[in-house]
Structures are given as C-alpha cells and as structure tokens.
Amino acid sequence: MLRVKLLQTPKKEVDAMIDLTEKVGLPVKLVRAKEGWQLEIGEGVLYEKPAVRLVSELKPVMKNPEANTPNWLYWMYRNIRLPEHEPQILASGLRYDLTVFNPGVLCVDGKAKDGDEWNKAAGHYHPYARIGVTFPEVYEVIYGRCMFLLQFVDDVFAIPPKITRFVILEIQAGDLVVIPPNCAHIAVIPSETEPTVTSNWVARAFDSQYTPIRLMKGAAYYIVKKDNGYAWERNTTYPEAPEPEVVKGSDWEKGNLPTGIPVYKAFFEDPKTFEFLVRP
Structure with missing residues (x-):
C-alpha cells in the first residue's frame, strides 16, 4: 500500500444550503437532505428525473462488499x-x-477506519465511436474536490483487460478535465465532511x-482512507497493472x-470545440 498525502479537509459544519448558480451557469442550489446532499434546480430548467446510487448497488465493485454505509452515495x-x-x-x-x-467512507455500520474505501462512483467505460476509439467526455468540478x-x-471489452496506463487525477473545484478515449x-x-458536485458534457x-468494471470487482486500484489522506491498494482480480501516476x-x-x-x-x-465528444 502506497501513501499519498492530501490536504486535510477542515472538520467544520458545511452550510445546509449552498447557491451554485454562478458556478454552474444555471439556477442550482446544493441542499442538505435527510440522507445526504441533493440539488435544488430552479424553476424553468428542464431535466430528467434524478436517479440515486445506493451503497447496495456498488457491492460488486467494492474492496469490501460487506460495507453498508453511507446508504445514499450520489x-x-x-x-x-x-x-x-x-x-x-x-x-x-x-x-x-x-x-x-x-x-x-464505504464501511460497515458507519464505523470508518483506515483501509476502508472512500465513497466513489460505480465506474464505467464508454463504447467505441469508431474502430479503436471510444467516446471521450468533459467534466468540471463545481464544488468540493474529487x-x-x-x-x-487496449480493449474496453476484454476480460481481463490489458491496462496500459493508470492515472489518479487530483481535482479541485473549478478544474476542467477531459476524459480521453479508451479508458x-x-x-x-x-472527504468525510464535504460533498462534491461535478458537471459533464457527453455524447x-x-x-x-x-459490466467490464463490475466483472473485475472495480478498477485495478482501490482508493482507501489513510490517516488524513489516502492510499491506493491493488485489486488482485487484475493479473497485472502498471503503477499509478498521480x-x-x-x-x-x-x-x-x-x-x-x-x-x-x-x-x-x-460549440465547435465540443464536437470531438461526438466525433473523436
């Protein structure tokens, strides 16, 4: 297990409502709900019915499938x-x-300890837009960090895949990130105290x-809590993987x-600078 220090997040109470309108470019507020954080989207803005990802849904990709808290992940x-x-x-x-x-932290009965995974998304690949090239994506961190x-x-559908590179991107609020093809x-x-809001443009x-991530029980490395920072641990379902680049x-x-x-x-x-998302 290799350790990489992060700046400690101050253990202070986060406001119950945070106006993100200026940062998003749309009338949006971040609000504290019973089981976590949600968005309050302004009147007149169109969107699909929100979907929640529960801890039970991530069990196939967790380091510890017995983890049962927090319940609402994102x-x-x-x-x-x-x-x-x-x-x-x-x-x-x-x-x-x-x-x-x-x-x-993804843990059992709310008892977080070093070695437990930080909250995460399920993870996925994109399909191929053309031979050998998958669709990219653009992300922005609106609030918090991630x-x-x-x-x-080499092949997003190969089980197990041949991993050519593994990158850990440390992202702060305001950072814009392009997810390249084929990853x-x-x-x-x-963080144990601060929510994170991301936005994205995608085809x-x-x-x-x-499914390819689920069959391999997650990515090639798990990101776990370590003191006031994080560490990465190999997912041994993968027969081999390169060392992460931070x-x-x-x-x-x-x-x-x-x-x-x-x-x-x-x-x-x-808009022309975003055309690569549909025609990479």
Missing part, C-alpha cells in the same frame, strides 16, 4: 438544459449532467459500459476548451 441529474437551449443541444448530439456525491481514476486499456473513469470523493447516443487536475490536458466560465456556458460560447 445523485445523478441528467439532460439538464434551459428550454431556449434545447434545440442547439439536441442538434449537437450532446447531453449536460450534474452529479452530487456525498462525503464519507479524484478521477483513469484506467487506459475507464471512476470518481472518488476523499447522448450511447450507453455507458458498467497528476493534478490543473495539469491535465484540456485541449482548446474555453476556461474561466462554467462549462455549461462554455458550450454556447464555442
């Missing part, structure tokens, strides 16, 4: 748009989403591929995407 709000933007978004072949992750585990492979990606939330005409989100390649404004607005500022 909420997904898909296909968000203003009515006046709908024609342009539909014509582009893209979709804009928001996700809210609860802080915490990591993205990027697992580059799985898994968000990890290394709408495909289904994410969860990279700051601010240093990750962003291409020609507009920066300095919310990624929702950035699409309308320069």
